Amino acid sequence: MKKWAISAVVYLLVVIGGYLAYDALASGNEEVSTDGHSTGHQEEINGEENEPKDEHGDDHGEHSDTDTTNLDSEVTVHLNGAEGKINLSLVDTEGNAVEDLEVNHEKLLHLIVVSEDLETYVHLHPDEVSPGTFETKHDLPEGEYKAFVDIKPKKLAYHVGAIPFTIGEEHGEHGHGNELEADTDFTKIVDNHTVTMEPTSLKSGEEITLQFDLNGDTPEPYLGALGHVVILDEMGEEYIHVHPLEGDEPVFATSFRNPGIYKIWAEFQFNGKVFVFPYIVEIQ
Template sequence: MRNWILSGMFLLSSGAIASGGHGDHGGGHSPKVPLSWEILGSQDLQAGMVRFEFRLLDAKTSQSLSDQDLVDTHEKKIHLLVYDKSLNEFQHVHPEFNGSRWSVDLSFVKNGDYKVWIQGQTKAGVDFNLSNNLKVSDGEPAWPLPPGLKDIRSGGDGDSVATLNNQKISNGQMAMLDLVLTQSNGQPSEVTPYLGAFAHVVAVPEDGSTLIHVHPMEGAVPNKGMLHVTFPKSGAYRLWIQFIDRNVLRTVPLSVKVN
């Protein structure tokens, strides 16, 4: 199983050049490569269903990269993640290459400023993790700011519950967090792999500037896993826990404080 752990050495701010990011469990570097991406159309979007299109480019030659230039990472060529500045809205989708560009449908309900990331790996073994900004209008009022996250280690979506242990987390040090998945009635979740992993965990600091995407290891029992993750700086982080319970994809928001 391939784990993407984006710690301090891997994190990229908006518009950065890809320099590694989807390392194997325990870290590791990918060679630097000049990749960039070009969003096609306006970055000012209207709320509703949006066809989002872009090109992935070799920044030196401006040559467009197709699906033939990439390998599958957790069963997909590209993972695209979107969240708003309040860290309430979240999407994790998978663009497809249509012969000239990458495209995917995104759904926006709330107005506001959004961050969008694309992640993947080239056939040459180079990981990329690139971001950009979007603005959404003509929808429901934006969530209030700032996020004001608290340490909330257990939460649910009405049917399933995700719980992290209360281990103290220090910046720059790998944390080992037990992840327990249950049904809302307290019974163990019926977990099956999601994109080749026990679960997917995306973590973002309150300022939204960086992103961690990691995959917990399976535990001794089917509904428990172990999350190894390094938070590069102190402060509050939003976590989105994604897993399949009873054949339904669940997305549970939690938050942690990092000392």
């Protein structure tokens, strides 16, 4: 009988000791979880600190430049194209004029216009004639075009999208594809100025540096930079506006999300005049 009583006491002490040990271990784990050593590490992995950073800022343009193609735009652009004049109005989701814009490379608004077949390219800077309303003259011939309105509203989300319009009579449906062929030679001559584009890669999903050999010409500052590069996909839908990296050389960094055919327009100013050099590339 005494042996049974002693065994019961020992068993009871073991149970109590085990419970106390478990309680201490659980309390210790709670402290690790709340002082930031475990949950803090998870936040660092999933939070902004570990998101891929664009070290070149908006040099990658509007797609751009920053990937804004999946954002809902809070600005709607209404465009009226006619012979000799283009009118633009910017309104927010409530129909109010959007007038609070950042100056972006010396201008409030950059208007890129390309023909449907991507042969014609113009870079215009309409004047603000009233709050949220811009106007510019042009000498575009009759035809089908796409406009890209490049602005930076201070308080509203916005991404650049293609705006089809027609000058003169409409001759067909917008949005047809173009059968562009990639260049085999990246040296272009425009009005006796020779510029060679030297891409570091032609692969999608990675940063690509576009270097331009101006063959002895010295570029003049144009809109606050040594040059500008605009890129469109073959359908004329995906827009990228690229500004040069810091330094005294015409070097641009960008990337392509998807393989395909793209057209690149490089703008440089020599002796007070802007020249546009077109290139067609195939991104693998």
